[in-house]
Amino acid sequence: MTSARDPEGPTAPRPADAPPGGPAAAGDPPRWSRYVAVGDSFTEGLWDAPDGEDAPLRGWADQLASHLSARRTAAGLPALEYANLAVRGRLMRPILTEQVPAARAMAPDLVSLVGGGNDILRPSVDVDRVAADLERAVARLRADGADVLLSTGFDARESPLVRTTRSRTGVFSAHVWSIARRHGAFVLDLWGMRSLLDWRMWAEDRIHLTTDGHARVAQAALVALGLPPDRPDWDDPLAPLPPVPRLERVRADAHWLREHAYPWATRRLRRRSSGDARVAKRPDPLPVD
Template identity: 80%
Template sequence: MTSHEGSRPTTAGAPLPPGPPRWTRYVACGDSFSEGLWDAPDGPEAPLRGWADQLASHLSRRRTDAGLDPLQYANLAIRGRLVRSILTDQVPAALELQPDLISIVGGGNDILRPSVDVDRVAADIERVVAQVRSRGVDVLLSTGFDTRDSPLVRATRARTGVFNAHIWSIARRNGAYVLDPWGMRSLRDWRMWSEDRIHLTTDGHARVAQGALVALGQAPDRADWDDPLAPLPPVPRLARARQDARWLREHAYPWATRRLRRRSSGDLLTAKRPRAIPVE
């Protein structure tokens, strides 16, 4: 469902607005989620894609199918970024590109920190969203994921719930759209998650992109975008223990070490698509 003022609801079975997307230039701001970490369909050495790139492709194709110019798109998201960096570094740079749609998606890295003040983070987000909306630019926000099945970040679930409540309220007050991964049943399946159990697979990003279309009042391309997957047979206890041990060694320990050293995997990275160019 969208919280954008004046638009129609897009819950299952409800009518969807006809016609191609009205947006001409979209800029994505955020962290590894919007950067597209682990979505590398062309191989590990190829550029990352991710849900935001896929959303831009869907919107652009619908425009060109209707005889309009392709969507122009930039992605300024960088893995490991906190909300403050997204708001102070990426959003001003995004506005310089003169978009009519911006996604401002972050908070996961903040919530992982025990000392986080979720209310303060939400207040910072609302201040910037209000500024962007005052320029007539549409904003797409996102809830956090439901972490109840994650052994690494399950303890953050309560903080994420408070954050999500703020996101919905911010959207209602400011006329923004909301992508809702928390409510996506398909993301409860571990096959949607990469080996590090924190980032999505290619199929997970594809389903989130469909959820973003729905959030923007667009019809999804695939009817099963939120359907749960058919259950797999249970994994034997020994095999599961080996998987957990490998995950601890290859992903959890390096991640925790970076946190203790106050370092991020994105410290030396720059935006993958800093200019708004037409989507091919």
Template identity: 50%
Template sequence: MSFLTPPEQGWRRYVAIGDSFTEGMNDVDPQRPEQFRGWADRLAAMLDEAARERGGSLDYANLAIRGRKLDDIVGRQLDHALELEPDLVSIVGGGNDILRPRADLGALAAQLEDAVVRLRESGADVLLATPTDPKDAPVIRAVRGRHAMFAASIWSIARRHGCAVIDQWGMHALKDWRSWSEDRLHMNSDGHRRVALAAYTALGYSPVDADPDAPRSPAPSIARSQQWRNDREWATVHLRPWVGRRLTGRSSGDGRPPKRPLLTPPE
């Protein structure tokens, strides 16, 4: 849903800030296998095409880094974004905070709103996103109530400040595991593609012949024994390292720079 209208010639300077979701994990770019693509990169390409059809063009930066909590996103990343003088900023964060046992949802919402106010005062339009619904997700389904409360706060912030919102919570396609990668925490290429289309729609555009929430054919059934083996492999390969990093205070993004620190044309 959008509480804003696209500029006549489209946006000119789009900056994305956030965590692993906006960095693009696990949407592998076939042209650059060492780097993820992701929904924000895909959205930037669509916005550039829309701008060019109207005589404009778009430059794009992506400052998101995996593992980052909201403090960093609305701190260093936001400061960097404002230095680039964008006219559109997507800000998606808080997911890593919500997983912490003592997460203060009210404080997180206040942090996010303060960031939105700074962006709106700078003249930039803002794109937000609700969390996905983790009802059937391993581990994080235990904090489904927190996800729902944070989603409600995002809608309230958007209404107060005229933002667009990607309604991931309401996307049925994202409840299908075929939209997710093997780690069950990050979307695969199809999931990122669908979110990019949903973002494009939320910003007031109409994708041609594309429905971000188009239904799939029924998923093939999996024998219980195979599902058990899949779960055991997932716990060993993905869950154990993830838990280990949190117990030791480490992040998968430690030492990583943003993948697109400067405004350049989308690829």
């Protein structure tokens, strides 16, 4: 995971586009004081419910905010202020037209803008248009003076179903790197995370991450921001498991089709979303405890 900034490279952003300051030295507290996360179910934290299904969701962005805030308070600085406006099921256009303006109104100095996965699942998606819309939003946030954390898509080559979107995800991820280079943004490189190729990192629906998956992504986000991770094994692959018996695989696939694929397809046909009528879980920038 890395930043798209390279002050020594021949294609480095123009000074006017570069984020304020450079990568933090080891031990330096994070410079950001207000962080706003926008996006879809990935940033909302779907399936990361360590305190039970009835407890609030957490997710990688919440964990990133906790890491940043802890490092600030350890250095004697005020706690990080954090808001999370992400809502499951959102396409890129609503993220950019609804969540980004609300985020800009909060005057953050760090924004994570991660979306596009729900668009890419649709075969009719125009990936170039989605990327062009994303770039306009990044330009506005950068003009406000905020640092921006973008993200590539996941490499779904190990997924029997979602890997059909792999070529579209690859094109979108290439756009993300180019946008970051032009505007001096940071990039969370999910595509390159080896640990996420293991299906033990994925929840029952085979689209969202488990608690351990979200924790590893939070560590990758620290690295993307130029900060040292808290756990050195954040991207180490897991030890391989023995092969799963065929009957067990068939039963697991049948359960997935009944409990997850069919309801998702039904919502699509009805032009509904799992996030309809839902609101942001943390709509105001409050200090992180």
